[in-house]
Amino acid sequence: MTYEQDLVRWARETAELIREGSWQAVDVEHLAEELEDLSKSERRAIASQLVRLLLHLLKWQYQPERRSDSWIDSITDARLQIELAIQDSPSLRPYPAWVLAQSYQRARRSAAMQTGRPLATFPENCPYRLAEILDEDWRPDA
Numbered sequence: 001m002t003y004e005q006d007l008v009r010w011a012r013e014t015a016e017l018i019r020e021g022s023w024q025a026v027d028v029e030h031l032a033e034e035l036e037d038l039s040k041s042e043r044r045a046i047a048s049q050l051v052r053l054l055l056h057l058l059k060w061q062y063q064p065e066r067r068s069d070s071w072i073d074s075i076t077d078a079r080l081q082i083e084l085a086i087q088d089s090p091s092l093r094p095y096p097a098w099v100l101a102q103s104y105q106r107a108r109r110s111a112a113m114q115t116g117r118p119l120a121t122f123p124e125n126c127p128y129r130l131a132e133i134l135d136e137d138w139r140p141d142a
Contacts, residue, residue, distance in 0.1 A: 003030040046085050046092060047099045053078035053133060054107035055114070058122055061140035063115050079136055097130055 003010045010027070011034070017025050056074045060067060086092050096103075104126035112119040132138045 003027060042085060042089055043095055046082055046095050047103055049078045049081045050096055050103040051106045054104055055110045057140055058107060058111040062121060079134060100126060100130055
């Protein structure tokens with residue numbers, strides 16, 4: 001089975017070849033690509049959760065009349081997903097800081113669209129410190 005025909009089957013067969021020590025039969029180039037993609041996927045997941053978290057923190061702060069348990073659930077879950085990703089791959093610990101500014105801009109635009117408020121309502125730069133953002137007990141009004 002080739003990589004292009006069935007990725008899942010190819011991955012299963014490649015894992016088996018590695019376990020057997022059949023290194024000469026391993027499709028090294030595609031294996032390297034998949035490993036690189038895995039790293040990208042983990043980083044993308046953290047960035048996505050950070051955007052979701054920032055979006056709900058902004059909505060929590062700027063739309064207090066609409067606060068709900070589902071927003072708290074979303075905030076809590078996004079923090080948990082970031083924490084779990086970092087636990088699985090500790091080398092990603094600095095990643096949220098690296099993508100904070102970019103993630104905030106995405107969250108800011110989404111907050112404006114979802115609340116119907118002008119973009120200028122929301123600070124141009126992230127008003128929260130990363131430690132606050134990731135703190136399970138912190139919300140902008142606390």
